[in-house]
Amino acid sequence: MSLANQKIAVYVTGGIAVYKVAGLVRQLIKAGATVQVAMTQSATEFVTPLTFATLTKRPVLTDLFAVDQPDQVAHIHLADWSDLAIVAPATANVLAKLANGLADDFVTTALLATTAPKLIVPAMNEHMWLNPATQRNVQQLVTDGLTVMQPATGFLAEGYNGQGRFPEEAQIVAQATRLLTPQLLKDQVVVVTAGGTTEPLDPVRFIGNRSSGKMGYAVAQVAAMLGAKVILISTRPELAVPAQLERVIYVQTAAELQGAVQAVYDQANIVVMAAAVADFKPVQYAPQKIKKQVNQTDFQLNLTKNPDILAALGQQKTTQFLVGFAAETNDLLSNAQVKLAAKQVDLLVANDVSQTDRGFNADDNEVTLLWADGTTEKLPLTTKVTIATQILTRIAQVQK
Template identity: 70%
Template sequence: MDLTNKRIAVYVTGGIAVYKVANLVRGLIKAGAEVQVAMTQAATEFVTPLTFATLTRKPVLTDLFNQDQPDHVAHIHLADWSNLAVIAPATANLIGKLANGIADDFVSTALLATIAPKLIVPAMNEHMWFNPATQRNLTQLKADGYTVMEPDNGFLAEGYTGVGRFPETTAIMAEVVQQFGPQRLSGQNVVVTAGGTQEPIDPVRYIGNRSSGKMGYAVAQAAVTMGAKVILISTRPELPVPAGLHKIIYVETAAQLQGTVSSVFEGADVVVMAAAVADFKPDQYVTHKIKKKPHPTDMQLTLNQTPDILAMLGQQKTHQFLIGFAAETEDLLQNAQTKLTAKKVDLLVANDVSQADRGFGADQNAVTLLRPTAAPETLALADKSVIATQILERVANLLA
């Protein structure tokens, strides 16, 4: 995500989710944005302004009548300065104020004066969220041009599960990026596969690999952020679902992955095969758990090759831009170049999975991009979300 030179005002109101906003502010700054935080007095009861001042290296604005800078009116200056206003967490109280034009503190007054896009990120108790007054106020704010994110369904501070939980930082970041457009993959149908397939031996054992699915999920989220309509085919139901997906389909085996990809391939413009397919499967599946025998003995397991899905897609593609991944432990470029040619892909992402700080299971990656008619390009070690965006930026350039 690239927010370089974007000026974002973050308005923090008084809810228990305030502590999560610190991570959001950090993410905005890491993406290149300049961030100014303003807080309601209630918000300062949960987290001190010093926390946000330390992160942003700017004084936090809280007092409507503070005259530390007499050359300008602080709340109007902030309103005019910002390219985007993010209200997080947005309480039912502030939502009610904004919907009715009430301006009685720094935050509500600055927002009333803001003409830049405004993104509301609600967080509150489920009963407050579904209260008719809250829903009526939200309808009014949407009519007034505010963008309102839906809160998550999850464990609430009150000790039970319900709607009203503060959305994940990645989802908010994706929404922030969309506010700035244009989106370089707008109108593109993107299919992404993620995770490692599993080939069952018996009901409790399988043959698989160490792929965590994080890279594929990062690609899916980046594609959504860039405006694409994204279908994610995943073997990892335990991972948080990327925000804004058109559809997510869960599979387990290579055969299931092959069938699912085939069913959506014709309608795809870009296909990213980030899933690590188990190359072998047991010749026979045993319907009961295989028990150890009383005396130690070797067990013979006959394996068959699984379908080469990437090669199949390379042969079948007509208009699709096909991206493959090569996870190698030695001779990275040589093996990747062979795969690029043999599978007939348009872009191959090669990464060395023998190093502990990148690749399988890690949050970071360093990859080399190979194309049929171009020199290899190396992307330096970075968060997988950054690598995903860099890959898709290259794709957008090629599609253009």
């Protein structure tokens, strides 16, 4: 999801992490936002306003009493202009000021006048962060409706590890995007499965497939952006977990995935079965590595069918909106139509996985939506995040 056409005011206050905000501003602009920076005088001691002016192509605001445009009150104009205000890094000092409504410079005066959502990104020494006064101020800001991120833990400027580091740019951009995204799935519980299940033959071999899990992770990411409480059930622990998920459950086999889904199915409003589940598993598991015999030229493997998880969920569903995926290499629509009827899903997402530029392992996808009422819609080739956005937006519209 992008920040296209969004107007974001970035308020920079005086901590050592100021230098990291330049990268954040750059990422916000790359995501499509128009960014206006305002700085406290203390912040200008760490990084000059010229740095931010060069990045944003806009003059940096620092002086509450400057009259560059007599027809505007600068701090009020910025407050009214903003779709989102980000305070980064937010020092203990500015947290205290904001919590108590103080306005003694351009930054705090503009923030006091801002009615748009506010995202606070603290960064400071661990002892300052954990001080009871700071924690009281943070709680007051949360009570007042501001979003306060938790600082990261790691190596601090003082030379030791602790909590207080500036969060990663990607986490901040993701939180900003969430705050600017209509909460179409607010308070909905969305269960998403992702990745390909594996069925072990012996301690070193397994039956699996080429599913990367990227489509399921995109669905989980977008669902969280849309305000849902997301439970992700994944076979891919190596993938970065999207921000703001309620819970992540890792599984390997089809049986484990089935158990994990069943455990949360009753509480779910929407279930998106994006995982590629192995249809068969070995009849027997060999506790030791299967060794090739001398002069052996073939090996017979006996398989048995795995439970049909999607079909079982279709039979059990009450109020859940159930979404299935059909990964096909030929006769996409005809095979998908059969699966749509057999699985009793509300929506089937069909995609061709025979091509290398989309589907399995790719960042892009092209899918056809088959609805239970018989209507179909083709979504053209685009990123999996965009596909996930289109799918979930349509589901939200149907649920109204």
